[in-house]
Amino acid sequence: MRSQLLWLGPSAMLVASLVLSQPAVAQPTDNLLGATVDDLLAAAHQLSPNLRAATLDTAAMAAKAEGAGKLDDPTISDSYQYYKDPGVFSAHTVMMSQAFPLWGKRSLRREAALADVDATRGQERAAQDELDEKIKVAYAQYFLINQSLKINHEIFELASHLREAATVRFKSARGDQSAIIQAMGEETAAKLEAVRLQGDLGAARANINALVGRAGNAPLADPVKLRATPGAALVVSTLVERAHAGNPNLSASDAAVAAAKTRSKLANKAWYPDLTVSAGPIIQTNNMPVGFAATLGFNIPVPWGREASGQHEAAAQLGASEQRFNAALFEIEGALGESVAKLQAARSAAQLLRHETVPQAKAMFQTVLADYSQGKADLTATIAAQRQIHDVELRLLQNQLDEQVELAAIERLTGGDL
Structure with a gap:
């Protein structure tokens, strides 16, 4: 094999080294954001307007809860009594009134408000987890495009050297001009693909910057590496248990159920x-000493429909909250099962590609290249073998992206990194 490659000269040796080598991992050359996904996540937690808005929603709900158990504002009234009888003096009665809810209604209002705070806090955490998932997927896509550009560059270099080899064979009367044109076509195709990938890379940068909360044209470092996937097989039942405790949407739904139960109790006490x-x-008009008046009053819950409608509303809201919790639980369990299955399939496919398909494609290329060097094969077979390696490497990258997408989904569903 070595003598066959030497027959083609230094250019063929470079072709073989380009194809048979693995794509190098980019190393960061500066402190730009974007080299790792962890840097992006940390920046997004500080800069994202959506997360800041969610935090402010929680703060607003907490402030509202502070006043939920307070008394209503007092009322001041002035009652004037006028008498025509000169023996009876008219008077002003200035009264300050304060209502006092009884039967634990104030504590129930505060309990419901605090449950609302818990629900809003769960929504805040859910917003962060959803943003984290989007950033993890966007970074994986960014990495995929960056690696695709490197593979495309290798393909262009390979096509250039094949064109040089075809030119040498043509000049030595061992080949025809069509091989040169075919190699030039491969070079042009690689250039066009590079233009498309550069556009995708720019779009990926803009998407990441938007998710982080930066200007779309802000600079980003080249991606260094993908996040490591769990080495052990994932068990759906274990992940479901973890989701029960950590999924923020479930926490928010559970808090909404608690708030609805408290409001149902409060509605039942509207009859009290x-x-x-x-x-x-009491200020008399004859300048006599000021008197004093006091009254006690109770509202009368009459069956005119308001209390009953409030009870029906609270009961319906409680039922709706419970159904939403059950729906969220079933959705999470189903999504976890789906994501685990897809992750395992992508992992198995990547292992097959890495350990079987890639070596086979490289061995095929070596064989075809040796045949071409001896004049036993044409350039078409060599280019087909080269394309096969290219396609396999891209399929391997796509499987890595699929793994990252499903891993990000599982972490969002379980409420934390694995």
């Missing part, structure tokens, strides 16, 4: 009367 206390001075 509340107390209103009023007190104030």
Whole structure:
């Protein structure tokens, strides 16, 4: 084999080394953001407007909860009594009234408000997990495009050297001009593919910057490596248990159920009367000493439909909250099963490609290249073998992307990194 490659000269040796070598991993040359996904996630947690908005929503709900158990504002009223009888003096009665909810209604209102805070906090965590998933997938796509560009560059270099080899054979009367034209066509195709990939790379950068919360044209470092996938096989039942404890959407739904239960109790207590206390001075028009008046009042819950409709509303909202929790639980369990199956399939396919298909494609190329060097094969077979290696490497990258996509989905569903 070595003598056959030497027959083609240094260019053929370079062709073989380009094809048979693995793509090199890019190393960061500066401190630009984007070399690793962890840097992007940390930046997004600080810069993302969506996360800041979710944090402010939680703060607003917490502030609302602070006043949920407070008393309503007092009311001041002035009652004037006028008498025509000169023996009876008119008077102003100034009263301050304060309503006092009884039967634990204030504590129930505060309990429901705190449950709302928990639900909003769960939504805030869910927003962060969803953003993390998008960034993880976007980074994996960014890495895939970057590696595809490197493979495309190798293909272009290979086509260039094949064109040089075909030219040498043509000049020595061992080949025809069509082989040169065919090699030039491969060079042009590689150039066109490079233009497309550069466009995809720019779009990927803009997408990542938008997710992080930066300007779309902000510079990004070349991606260094993909996130490591779990070495052991993932068990769906274990992940489901983890999701029960850590999924923020489930936490938010559970808190919504708790809030609805508390409001249902509160609606049932609407039939219980509340107390209103009023007190104030009596000021007579004859400048006599100021008197004092005090009253106690209770509202009368009459069956005119308002309390009953409130009970029906609270019961319906509780049922809806419970159904939404069950729906979220089933959806998470189904999504986990689907993602685990896809992750395992992508992992198995990547292993087959890496350990069987890639070596076979490289061995085929070596054989075809040796035949071409001896004049036993034409350039078409050599280019076909080269394309096969190219396709296999791209399929391997696509499987790595599939693994990253499913891993990000599983981590979002379980509420944390694996």
